[in-house]
Amino acid sequence: MTTLAELGEREIIEQFRRLLPADSSVIVGPGDDCAIVRPATDNNFEWALTSDAVIENTHFTAETDAVGIGHKLAARCLSDLAAAGAEPMWALINISAPPSMDADRLKAVYRATADTAAKYGLSIVGGDTSSSNALALHMFAVGRLPRGSAMLRSGASPNDVVYVTGELGGSLAGRHLVFVPRVREGIWLRSQAWTSSAIDVSDGLECDLRNLIDVNRNGVRIELGSIPVSASARSCENGRSATEHALCDGEDYELLFTVPEEKADKFEKAWRSAFEVKVSRIGTVTGQAGSIDYVDTDGSIVNIRNKGYEHFRS
Amino acid sequence: MTTLAELGEREIIEQFRRLLPADSSVIVGPGDDCAIVRPATDNNFEWALTSDAVIENTHFTAETDAVGIGHKLAARCLSDLAAAGAEPMWALINISAPPSMDADRLKAVYRATADTAAKYGLSIVGGDTSSSNALALHMFAVGRLPRGSAMLRSGASPNDVVYVTGELGGSLAGRHLVFVPRVREGIWLRSQAWTSSAIDVSDGLECDLRNLIDVNRNGVRIELGSIPVSASARSCENGRSATEHALCDGEDYELLFTVPEEKADKFEKAWRSAFEVKVSRIGTVTGQAGSIDYVDTDGSIVNIRNKGYEHFRS
Numbered sequence: 107m108t109t110l111a112e113l114g115e116r117e118i119i120e121q122f123r124r125l126l127p128a129d130s131s132v133i134v135g136p137g138d139d140c141a142i143v144r145p146a147t148d149n150n151f152e153w154a155l156t157s158d159a160v161i162e163n164t165h166f167t168a169e170t171d172a173v174g175i176g177h178k179l180a181a182r183c184l185s186d187l188a189a190a191g192a193e194p195m196w197a198l199i200n201i202s203a204p205p206s207m208d209a210d211r212l213k214a215v216y217r218a219t220a221d222t223a224a225k226y227g228l229s230i231v232g233g234d235t236s237s238s239n240a241l242a243l244h245m246f247a248v249g250r251l252p253r254g255s256a257m258l259r260s261g262a263s264p265n266d267v268v269y270v271t272g273e274l275g276g277s278l279a280g281r282h283l284v285f286v287p288r289v290r291e292g293i294w295l296r297s298q299a300w301t302s303s304a305i306d307v308s309d310g311l312e313c314d315l316r317n318l319i320d321v322n323r324n325g326v327r328i329e330l331g332s333i334p335v336s337a338s339a340r341s342c343e344n345g346r347s348a349t350e351h352a353l354c355d356g357e358d359y360e361l362l363f364t365v366p367e368e369k370a371d372k373f374e375k376a377w378r379s380a381f382e383v384k385v386s387r388i389g390t391v392t393g394q395a396g397s398i399d400y401v402d403t404d405g406s407i408v409n410i411r412n413k414g415y416e417h418f419r420s
Numbered sequence: 421m422t423t424l425a426e427l428g429e430r431e432i433i434e435q436f437r438r439l440l441p442a443d444s445s446v447i448v449g450p451g452d453d454c455a456i457v458r459p460a461t462d463n464n465f466e467w468a469l470t471s472d473a474v475i476e477n478t479h480f481t482a483e484t485d486a487v488g489i490g491h492k493l494a495a496r497c498l499s500d501l502a503a504a505g506a507e508p509m510w511a512l513i514n515i516s517a518p519p520s521m522d523a524d525r526l527k528a529v530y531r532a533t534a535d536t537a538a539k540y541g542l543s544i545v546g547g548d549t550s551s552s553n554a555l556a557l558h559m560f561a562v563g564r565l566p567r568g569s570a571m572l573r574s575g576a577s578p579n580d581v582v583y584v585t586g587e588l589g590g591s592l593a594g595r596h597l598v599f600v601p602r603v604r605e606g607i608w609l610r611s612q613a614w615t616s617s618a619i620d621v622s623d624g625l626e627c628d629l630r631n632l633i634d635v636n637r638n639g640v641r642i643e644l645g646s647i648p649v650s651a652s653a654r655s656c657e658n659g660r661s662a663t664e665h666a667l668c669d670g671e672d673y674e675l676l677f678t679v680p681e682e683k684a685d686k687f688e689k690a691w692r693s694a695f696e697v698k699v700s701r702i703g704t705v706t707g708q709a710g711s712i713d714y715v716d717t718d719g720s721i722v723n724i725r726n727k728g729y730e731h732f733r734s
Binding site for chain 2: 107108109110111112113115118119121122125126127129131132135136137138140141143145147148150151153155156157158159161163164165195196198200202203204205206207208209210212213216217220224229230231232233234235236237238239240242244246248250
């Protein structure tokens with residue numbers, strides 16, 4: 107018997123994907139932040155579909171603040187929609203919970219989800235409830251996009267400039283429960299067509315860089331000194347450097363994207379006049395397939411080993 | 421502290437519903453088999469959104485056949501789409517599983533879900549995987565409907581005839597893992613505009629009759645001798661009659677619907693020429709708000725107490 111832990115999440119998803127037949131209405135299937143589907147009856151728009159979960163003892167504990175849990179459920183889905191540049195539309199929530207659970211706590215979770223969803227124009231329209239041993243919440247969200255405009259993980263070319271919003275690392279100290287999904291920024295990036303590729307940083311910067319650049323064709327060169335390191339990454343006292351935390355922690359939910367080199371200066375100016383949240387130029391896509399090079403402030407190449415977070419693996 | 425068990429699923433859902441703001445693109449929100457949403461940009465179609473879950477130790481056990489679990493996941497969502505008369509389009513699957521789980525078993529579950537989905541034209545386009553203590557699968561499905569045509573739970577009037585497809589009761593003996601979702605039948609009922617209201621029987625006939633008729637306005641009179649009782653309901657040996665099983669067991673996933681009296685004969689003829697699965701005329705909607713009368717074969721009124729299945733309650 108092979109366990110899920112031995113196989114790992116990536117391989118399991120790859121094996122699942124091979125079981126699915128093709129469908130011409132599916133523009134982007136499993137593997138991106140959202141699936142992109144196109145109804146034959148709508149000449150103007152297509153739809154971004156995404157789902158996420160927050161599960162007790164995996165994403166939070168019985169002691170975690172209810173408002174944080176509920177916010178995170180909605181904000182994770184909103185972050186996926188943001189990565190595609192989609193406008194939030196409708197969502198369903200599935201809840202499974204132990205019958206002995208305090209109803210007021212569950213209601214506080216649900217209210218926080220509803221509040222965060224409403225803030226970004228996402229209407230909760232239904233869902234399912236059932237009994238289980240531990241609290242688990244699943245959200246399914248639909249976003250809207252003009253046809254053919256979705257930002258995807260694929261699309262980066264050598265010499266494209268790599269950007270990331272906000273600050274990275276140390277999210278588990280608290281930010282993972284209160285983070286701001288970059289919905290406005292994602293819609294703006296998509297509608298102004300700045301990007302050649304985009305993803306939200308959920309598994310950790312290094313891991314999501316690999317998801318972003320097509321590792322069969324491209325590599326990436328990252329300037330370590332340019333990575334925006336959060337204050338909480340700097341205050342982790344566990345022997346790892348703040349930069350390592352920013353590279354490997356995950357749960358940042360910032361946007362990571364590439365902009366063609368010739369647009370980069372204009373893009374930075376436009377961003378600064380549109381948003382207060384900072385955007386950092388952290389590196390460049392290269393033609394060296396599969397290679398991630400970290401360049402230290404003195405110009406030397408640094409080797410950092412990390413695989414980011416992968417479910418099922420311990 | 422009030423627990424979920426004390427409050428009950430119906431009251432919890434009602435309290436959740438009050439937390440949600442209105443949205444003009446939402447034609448039908450929480451409380452029906454599907455939510456119905458209408459994109460402003462599509463003049464022809466609207467969308468049915470639904471979600472269901474199958475959870476270890478709630479809907480199945482570690483001994484349950486993998487193919488049955490996977491089939492049930494897809495078929496429950498398909499049954500919801502059928503109740504609205506929607507054409508299955510796209511779905512996402514969220515999986516949470518223990519890292520120690522046999523990967524081949526999970527793959528067999530997923531393959532069965534994919535097979536059942538494909539059989540009814542439902543394309544699986546993505547989802548999410550994460551770790552948890554016990555296996556849980558959630559499916560979110562999108563169906564398509566011509567604008568304004570969705571079959572809803574509301575809409576029945578006094579004198580409408582009540583019908584149910586197939587046979588009821590004893591589903592937990594095995595049928596709940598292999599049932600046929602009435603997708604073709606639901607699309608046909610909707611496209612031919614036969615019904616005044618419709619639901620799928622998931623909580624049990626009596627319970628779903630209450631969900632179907634507007635209990636604030638209507639009642640229903642059911643001829644006990646006309647209820648189609650399954651062979652497995654008849655072979656349950658636990659002191660309850662086969663009719664009680666057919667009324668109360670749940671997990672039948674048959675369509676329960678009303679047809680205006682003047683169309684009823686024509687409808688029955690049309691059904692018989694379209695489908696092999698039987699449809700049974702089991703009663704009539706009445707004007708007696710909130711009253712469900714069961715009429716025995718000798719014409720006497722029978723009182724049967726049951727509340728159907730409600731999650732969280734023991």
